[in-house]
Amino acid sequence: MPQKSLCPVIAIVGGGVTGAALAIHLARCHPGIGAVRMVVFEPREKLGAGLAYSTHEPAHRINVPASKMTLYPDDPESFLRFATNRNILKEDADAFGSDGQPYLQRACFGDYVSSEIQPYLAQGMVEHRQCSVANISKSGQQWLLKAEDGSILLADAVAIAVSHPAPALPAALASFKGHPKLIADVTQPDALHPVAADDRVLIVGNGLTSADVVATLKDRGHQGTIVSISRRGLRSRGHSPVVQEAFGDFTLQPSIRASDLLHRIRTTIRQAEKMGLSWHAVIDALRAQGQQIWQALPLKERRRIVRLVRPYWDVHRFRIAPQVEKVLDEGVAAGTLSIKAASVQNVSLEGSCFRVSLKEKVSGDVADYIFDAIAVATGPAHGEVLHSIPFLAALQRDGLISSCATGLGIACDTASVAIDETGRAMPGLYIAGPLARGTFGELMGLPQVTEHAIFVAGQLSSYLNLGKHGQLLSGTG
Template identity: 30%
Template sequence: MTLSDAPSGQATHAIRKADVLIVGGGLSGTLLAMQLLRLPGARHIVVVEPRAELGRGEAYSATELGHTLNGNAARMSVEPDDADDLTRWLQAHIAGGGWPESAVQPVPVAELFPPRGLFGLYAQQRLAQALAVGECNGSSLTHVRDEVVDLHTQAHGVRVTLKHGEPLQAGAAVLATGMFPAARTAQRQSSGLNAAALDPWNIDAMRALPVDARVLIIGSGLTMVDALESLNQAGHRGPIEVFSRHGLLPRVRRQPPVWEDFLSLAVHIRSPLQLLRELRRQCALAQARGIDWQAPLDTVRVHIPRLWSQASDAQRRQFVRHVRPWWESHHHRSPPQGDALLQRLIEEGRLTINAASLQGVDSSGLRIRLRYRGQSEAVWVQGDALINSTGIEYDWRRVDKALPRQLLQRGLILPGNLGLGIASDAGGAVLNAQAEPASRLFAMGPPLRGMWWESTAVTDVALQAKALAQRLVML
């Protein structure tokens, strides 16, 4: 068995039928394929992904060393039953002469924050190992370099339409579409921001700017940290102004000591508000003992799916509207390298953070209309360049791509809770417009944000991939 790469229009007659068809070959689709290949039984898996490589997607296609994971190696294993897998892989990779830059970080390998491109290589190597395991069972995997633009469910499977190639048939299909970065996603309702803004990861475009250009950035989360690194790599030395609704910055990720899993004992906690009250109490208790407040916070992640799924719609809305910005800035923390750059720019007086909401963008893209917090009137702000760092677009109703648009129009999918991704049952079966679970269409990873809230981190996706693979082989 080999991994074959079939560009659009080529070799389609040999692969028109598959047992499982995976829409998307980023990390989510790759981890699912990896789990399927390891299970007993012969099956043919097709992954439709326009990129030349599987396992990278949007997140791990970065080539700059400065664009690192926002979690250290000990937190980023793709093996749900082996938290040290990435650490061991990194140790061997570094010992073999890879990533020599890691030597400047005097910390154990488990505490390193690898470049995202390097993590993509790790995922690809684990897929290659799974391919070797699958060979013993007669399984195969084909990568079709194309884009799925439509999908139809049938009595005993699905039929997908490709942008360039012939239609494919499969016993089941999985929407593993990954993230839709706001900066790279055409939106049906748009302020014109994307048309005017630079891509946060396009260093070549930033090199074309005057070295002292005044750069305006919309959004102050982790994508903004990436944009700062891109500007730094491009040699930019001018002023940078960041605008976001609340003006909150990601906290830096540290390595706190182990804290008791207080939520496993606090069975009375069932709502987001109860969680926040107890979490604040635990953080205060840790600080009183001279322990980093991040220690209690790091115990919460494993309980988030349960707490989110049992919360009422009203409680979820309250969390998203009032708590989400603070949760994101504390929970989705910046890697130390990114935070060090951010703090240096602030100390140099080159970076300013503003609490203001975007009201519009003029046609030139060099002026944006903002309403600062506490002000009733909006004002125009002039810059030399604009960057969209607003993060991820989870609402499929706003994503102007063929597949989401077609699936929504024909009622094959239902928007997720609060417009977060798409709806599914607890096992990943997609719900249609009548809230009925599909028998042959599934989803995993970021599309299930509304179902589990945290559905984007490597550990979350790895667990979903293992569970879904076991369900798929039972069809």
Template identity: 45%
Template structure:
């Protein structure tokens, strides 16, 4: 793998914008599927490929949320990461990663190291441009990508593997607490939690995976004060089962056409699983595996209904927390230093550095007032803002080459992963990898799902390259994008 500082335009058949796990997985599998492809450019401002936001965290409290045996860059070798983990010595450096039930939950940064190592093994076929993509413009032979270091990449095919938008705090909260030293709208910024003092009373807005990670970090840093985590439903992410079972149930044969029918089928399957001595976890695992079929069987209005009413319940059951993090939450709840509430913010006032918050309980309607020293946002990615916040997507939207999906989960794509333009037709040579395609694809947040979808995109790009190579009418290996601009 080589890193380049740009002096003049680079011309390549394929450029990938975003070098987190999604972009890395597309590149790795594309080069395997298309051995004649000499190189792939990845445009990523981070110093190392394969990490992205998820696997760049240096905090040892942040662990992978599924066992290492289910995290692999190569799905047909499901223990590939775990085997690397055992051989690398990483487990010896972190004894807490080993669990008594034989499952390994290392720090997320270790998985990032694993992915980076797989890309590095490809040598100069991977070209890393350590800059941010700022715009994508159509050109005669494909697309011209302008980067933050002043460089230009000319590519026939562009794969968008861009990240989620950062968390978006409630407007009233952000306005009232602007410039407060312990208001952290993006707690993932390096060193952000250092501002929280050991005895601070902390409010966390959100109760999912991000909240769990923040509590684990605060606990590791020696925080002794009280923490209140709130969300509309007050749901906490679940842990892993004591015993593993194969996925259970069938939701792909004659899939449900309504959200209500889907819920009834899931509940029935859970009851059957429990009667057979299994846990609910294996049923939700099957729902995830068959998620694309389930999602695509639902009409648009039923997808919207599912998101509106059931998404929080899905998230806390599907996206489970590592046992080490679960233990921290359990200990703090038992000690009375962590509370979870189903409530809404009714008002926020600041008096000096004290933060007074008015809350309405979701279940009783009771209104209470509490005082905090620090407020952290853990609401998860702001999917609906991705086109506004990402300059590349904003440029593509202005050019008519991409648009948000109808549910505002990300980018609208075709079944084979091509971006859909303003006029509703596929944009030639622009593919979307990663979770921002989930409005069309369905379940696309867990790493196994992201990996399998990356392989689909790599296959589609490889097939496109083969067609271009044998086309008698194509003067170059690049596909013109001019015709897509309306």
């Protein structure tokens, strides 16, 4: 049986950047032992790294300058100061991009977040349970969590802060699942180990993950040819060669139609160009104002953007670090990297190789290629999130959560409270981080993830009356 507690218990499921940031900001708001008890469920050894920042591949770099990465909006230099104090900038010979800004290895940011939560772990304000949650169910006004290690926790509130699901295997490749040279999830540690130096490689996907694959293979001495495909052949863009301030205001009389919003964006880009600025400045403004822009749009228009515009947004919004961009540019120039707008029509085995029929988008021509290895880098399977994790599937079966109508995660209201199958908010159950982006819009990177964690921390505090009473005496855990 769960032990009783005299302070409110908050369970945070997922201990990546979102979960750790939420715990940190709750602890900062309610300092001192006994104000609140936070239990973070995370199977990884340390909190704060998650999927994105637990990689130790040297070629995997943060795709924005270190000076723009922080857990604290009021202290933008926090991460840069951490990196400087630990001599990371000096020890990393490739830290600085062509624009003179530092783009550090992703693991460094995971180390930073881990160091920031460590004092709260040491004080006992935050508890790290190094395991996954197997099931979450309603228990009166509280929530019963059963972990995979057999432990049970009764919580007054739960924040779901898990990551997006792994990429879905394209239908044409489904029958080859388990083949040693079909890499279904390139985000797993040493996923690219089966690829030999002279292998001919097909990458399905052209975004940031694909760029990571190319950079990692290059760093490991790969010399074979690479073909990277996506339906539109869009490649992630790079950064502006010079630092620019954000340009454009899209919150004044916000658009309520996707077509009007796109027209305003194009007009603003032309205005920016007349002032000597690039499109980067306009996209930066859109990103900063993203949540206000998104929430002004009716559901129908949000869905149109997801269906028709998101690929174009992603390649401009999620830029690649200059070091990675250089690797791609050199590969294209040398003829070892080919980026195509194409789709997989058929796959068969030819000896130890794959014979792949690719259909070109523009011409419609179908041509056969021989590859030694195939890597899937299509990005998260957003629509599969409720089926990808057992406790989410159980919550859905019980009618306690539902898919977001935009197809971008889990449905929640503007207080980030989960919405059940009947459309009602579920008090005490919160969606934190990128899985709430269907409601909030831009939530895929810092600083938006940090800002949302602060927002959810405030919502949790209000729900548990922490600000007024300091304790919720009925709390158990």
